[in-house]
Amino acid sequence: MLYALKIATRYVTANKVQTALLVSGVAVGVFIFIFMSALIGGLAEFILSRTVGDISHITIEAEETDPAVLISPSGHVLSVVERGRTRTATLAEAATWLPLIEAVGGVKAVSPQINGSGFLARGAQIAQVSVTGVEPGRESAILNLDGYMIEGSARLGSDLIILGSKLADELSLKLGQTLRLESSKGVTAVLTLGGIYHTGNGGMDGGRVFVSLTSARTLFGVPQGVTRIEIKLFDLNAADATALRIRALTGLDAESWTADAAQLMEALNAQAQTGYFLKTFALITIVIGVASALLLSTYRRRPEIGIMRAMGAGRGFVIFVFVTQGALIGLMGGVSGAALGYLALLPFPSRDAFKVGTLPMDITQGSYGLAITLTVIGAILASILPARAAARVDPVTAIGQ
Amino acid sequence: MSVLLEVQDLFKTFGTGEAATRVLRGLSLTLDVGEMAALLGPSGSGKSTLLTILGTLMKPTSGSHNMLGHDLIAAEDRELTEFRNRHIGFVFQFHNLLPDFTALENVIFPTAVREGRETASARARGRDLLVRMGLGDRVEFPSTKLSGGQKQRVAVARALMNSPELVLADEPTGNLDRVSAMQVMDLIAQINRDEGTTFLISTHDEKIASLCRRQIVVGDGLVTG
Numbered sequence: 040m041l042y043a044l045k046i047a048t049r050y051v052t053a054n055k056v057q058t059a060l061l062v063s064g065v066a067v068g069v070f071i072f073i074f075m076s077a078l079i080g081g082l083a084e085f086i087l088s089r090t091v092g093d094i095s096h097i098t099i100e101a102e103e104t105d106p107a108v109l110i111s112p113s114g115h116v117l118s119v120v121e122r123g124r125t126r127t128a129t130l131a132e133a134a135t136w137l138p139l140i141e142a143v144g145g146v147k148a149v150s151p152q153i154n155g156s157g158f159l160a161r162g163a164q165i166a167q168v169s170v171t172g173v174e175p176g177r178e179s180a181i182l183n184l185d186g187y188m189i190e191g192s193a194r195l196g197s198d199l200i201i202l203g204s205k206l207a208d209e210l211s212l213k214l215g216q217t218l219r220l221e222s223s224k225g226v227t228a229v230l231t232l233g234g235i236y237h238t239g240n241g242g243m244d245g246g247r248v249f250v251s252l253t254s255a256r257t258l259f260g261v262p263q264g265v266t267r268i269e270i271k272l273f274d275l276n277a278a279d280a281t282a283l284r285i286r287a288l289t290g291l292d293a294e295s296w297t298a299d300a301a302q303l304m305e306a307l308n309a310q311a312q313t314g315y316f317l318k319t320f321a322l323i324t325i326v327i328g329v330a331s332a333l334l335l336s337t338y339r340r341r342p343e344i345g346i347m348r349a350m351g352a353g354r355g356f357v358i359f360v361f362v363t364q365g366a367l368i369g370l371m372g373g374v375s376g377a378a379l380g381y382l383a384l385l386p387f388p389s390r391d392a393f394k395v396g397t398l399p400m401d402i403t404q405g406s407y408g409l410a411i412t413l414t415v416i417g418a419i420l421a422s423i424l425p426a427r428a429a430a431r432v433d434p435v436t437a438i439g440q
Numbered sequence: 441m442s443v444l445l446e447v448q449d450l451f452k453t454f455g456t457g458e459a460a461t462r463v464l465r466g467l468s469l470t471l472d473v474g475e476m477a478a479l480l481g482p483s484g485s486g487k488s489t490l491l492t493i494l495g496t497l498m499k500p501t502s503g504s505h506n507m508l509g510h511d512l513i514a515a516e517d518r519e520l521t522e523f524r525n526r527h528i529g530f531v532f533q534f535h536n537l538l539p540d541f542t543a544l545e546n547v548i549f550p551t552a553v554r555e556g557r558e559t560a561s562a563r564a565r566g567r568d569l570l571v572r573m574g575l576g577d578r579v580e581f582p583s584t585k586l587s588g589g590q591k592q593r594v595a596v597a598r599a600l601m602n603s604p605e606l607v608l609a610d611e612p613t614g615n616l617d618r619v620s621a622m623q624v625m626d627l628i629a630q631i632n633r634d635e636g637t638t639f640l641i642s643t644h645d646e647k648i649a650s651l652c653r654r655q656i657v658v659g660d661g662l663v664t665g
Contacts, residue, residue, distance in 0.1 A: 040556055041556060041557040042552045042553060042555075042556050043556075049540050049541065053540040342536065343538055343539070345536075346536045346537075346538065347538075347549070347553070348497075348521070349495070349497060349524070349530050350524075350525065350530070350549055350550045350553060350598070351521055351524050351526070351550055351553055351554060351602075352553045353518060353521045353522075354517070354521075356553060434497050435492050435498055438532060
């Protein structure tokens with residue numbers, strides 16, 4: 040079939056202007072496909088980084104045991120003890136699991152924590168806060184505290200506290216000031232303000248404080264173990280699979296972030312579906328364009344097809360010539376469109392540097408290979424009808440033309 | 441001489457009902473190996489239809505058609521295509537060269553399409569044929585840049601490329617001036633003499649017909665002389 044390829048190539052190169060126009064049409068379709076892929080992918084990346092980029096991708100919490108229920112010999116319930124609102128269960132052997140979890144593929148950082156609630160007081164001013172005790176050195180393992188610090192340092196010492204800008208404003212706090220933190224267990228600690236962060240998230244900036252794990256042990260009466268292990272992954276889309284692996288490896292109740300993000304996932308899926316529609320329309324445009332151009336080409340070449348058939352070219356040969364012509368046009372249009380798309384995406388900031396107010400285009404999500412492959416397949420499919428029509432040309436009638 | 445092809449009681453009708461036109465009406469004909477025959481007759485006598493049927497490009501409505509021991513009426517399209525490629529060459533009135541190809545590429549087409557590629561031996565034979573046609577300096581010329589006579593000689597070379605037993609020529613000189621026409625006929629006569637290729641040449645030109653050893657006259661769908 041090398042010879043059929045040669046003829047197809049000759050047909051493609053014979054009329055350069057017509058081929059250039061056709062390839063340009065295909066390239067525009069591929070360009071749209073790539074542009075949409077980069078935009079939809081970048082947008083999803085942007086939304087995810089803004090919503091779940093600073094949260095734990097996998098969380099392990101100790102399972103609470105059910106409160107005891109007393110039942111009389113006659114089967115009557117004597118008393119019911121309601122579960123407290125504060126988690127009290129601890130992962131006593133967390134230290135044993137940490138190295139194992141850290142060794143799991145795809146895990147970027149692990150942060151053992153003690154969480155609870157309390158009241159932060161400065162003089163007569165009091166604010167309710169959520170307290171997170173983290174290991175010094177792992178302050179930025181999950182939330183990028185280092186990156187959000189506007190004053191002081193994210194480094195936690197045993198008597199230091201870090202809190203958000205909103206809370207600092209409400210309590211009129213300045214670095215180095217002394218504060219009282221009373222935990223829900225009624226334990227009070229006197230801490231020094233070591234740093235103020237600003238994430239832009241009001242709830243976090245106004246109600247969450249960080250202390251060292253040692254301080255948290257005292258505050259919440261957890262002499263060993265932790266209440267929670269937070270895990271960050273290199274690829275947050277791998278959270279479900281990694282959570283399953285950790286669960287199988289440790290037996291702990293590891294839960295992916297997606298379990299509590301159904302609405303976000305639905306929104307992202309809807310966005311992806313929109314992208315698929317747009318890309319499908321781009322492909323349909325390509326298919327229609329190639330099919331109509333090849334139909335015209337086969338009509339114009341009917342006498343030649345008749346001669347080929349008279350000289351001993353079979354129907355299969357004719358079909359192969361025109362399908363190959365379609366594939367070549369698809370390949371040229373696909374590669375040109377992909378190159379054009381790549382060049383057009385180059386000026387946009389990289390995925391790590393998306394800025395508000397600019398299109399979050401992700402050049403790495405251009406789906407270049409997929410675009411070229413689908414275009415070639417689409418062009419081949421589009422050329423089948425014209426090719427079959429060409430193969431059915433009656434040599435006698437065609438030569439007579 | 442041995443028989444190359446034989447057709448018996450050929451009928452060919454185009455259309456149906458009142459619009460039906462019967463072009464061949466029981467035509468019978470035998471051609472021997474190495475013959476050079478002219479096919480004469482007025483327009484509408486059935487010459488072109490007969491050539492088309494002999495060239496396996498069309499089947500008759502009824503009758504028998506045998507060539508080299510093959511029953512060409514019973515053969516499928518694929519078999520006919522292969523048979524045509526190996527055993528029959530065509531020369532048309534309007535040369536019908538492939539416009540996007542050079543003279544040599546046109547000539548070697550029948551071999552290349554059979555072998556799936558342009559082999560060195562095919563190129564050598566094609567080049568040799570073009571030299572014999574007096575076109576040694578036009579081998580790599582685009583076919584569209586050749587004169588009418590040159591195009592027709594390329595078409596003759598193409599018809600001979602696969603060394604077919606039969607070459608069917610439909611008014612091969614009809615579109616040429618007298619000098620070019622005689623050049624083409626001289627070439628055909630020379631090949632017929634040297635290689636024993638059978639030629640059946642449809643023509644209106646008595647002078648061209650007189651160059652053939654046999655004249656077959658067709659009239660009203662039958663061989664009349």
